[in-house]
Amino acid sequence: MARTAGEGGAVDAADRLAPLLRPVRAGNGFEEALEQILQVVRLGLVPAGGRLPAERELAERLGISRVTLREVLKVLQDQGLVEARRGRYGGTFVLPRPDGGGEDELRRRVAGVDIEDVLRFREVLEVGAAGLCAGHGLTREQARRLREALAATRDAPLADYRRRDTLLHLTLAELSGSASLTAQYAAVRATVNDLLDCIPLLVRNLEHSQRQHTALVEAVLEGDADGAREMMREHCAGTAALLRGFLA
Incomplete structure (x- = not known):
């Protein structure tokens, strides 16, 4: 059965995003992690409606704590770029551009x-x-x-x-x-x-x-x-x- 972006979009997302998700430097962990995830979203590597890799996987890839990662994701939510969903199929999902890409x-x-x-x-x-x-x-x-x-x-x-x-x-x-x-x-x-x-x-x-x-x-x-x-x-x-x- 074909998987939707919401259900299966994050299965191999971390591997597909490997070129951008690199361990950050200790002094600027928050800023560099934010930069990398912003690039992923801006490049459209996770399409609108698609799910970012799980928090644990993202934190490991970036070399930051999950607390720091949640601060990064909160910024993206405040900017209307992603939303967090709870439940069995929950996670952090990329939102369409507010302008609809016009x-x-x-x-x-x-x-x-x-x-x-x-x-x-x-x-x-x-x-x-x-x-x-x-x-x-x-x-x-x-x-x-x-x-x-x-x-x-x-x-x-x-x-x-x-x-x-x-x-x-x-x-x-x-x-x-x-x-x-x-x-x-x-x-x-x-x-x-x-x-x-x-x-x-x-x-x-x-x-x-x-x-x-x-x-x-x-x-x-x-x-x-x-x-x-x-x-x-x-x-x-x-x-x-x-x-x-x-x-x-």
Whole structure:
């Protein structure tokens, strides 16, 4: 039986969110934990109506006490981003954006964004991550994760494609082995997703994007660093062209 987002959405959530959920530094535990969970919500990695990982799992992943975690979740509740539900199927659930994700609101949000700067920085991080993954090679478990992330984008319904695409790219960033690169990529990807939400999903573009994803993953798994970098550069250029065309 298929599971709804509310019932099964948190079963493997902690594993899917691994690129963003990292142990925080002791001095800024509350602030850094809040930043990481905000990124998860802002990136849409847990969709509206979906459940965040259980408190115990989140606290362990972030390296904080459950008391500190509850203070973080209280802030998110006060901001109208999540709600706590009790009972057998309880937990912390992500709420829809108050604006409903309307296009006018999105355009206002990105009006002051330097699109060219965002796109250049994204390309530098993505191309670098692809080259690192291919260059140092992946373990069997890492290769499995990458293949599964690719398969999830291939099988995604149109409405869920962008979230799964984000997870694939975040997985590549994490597998690069650089926590700093992963954190920087998560931040810039949130802005890229805001930009992408302002333009339509084009089926032809998604089909082309999937072919690029497949070629990229194959290059990484074959240890072809030059090929992986070139395919990622081409992939980023395609997205950049769409965004410039619709928004510049």
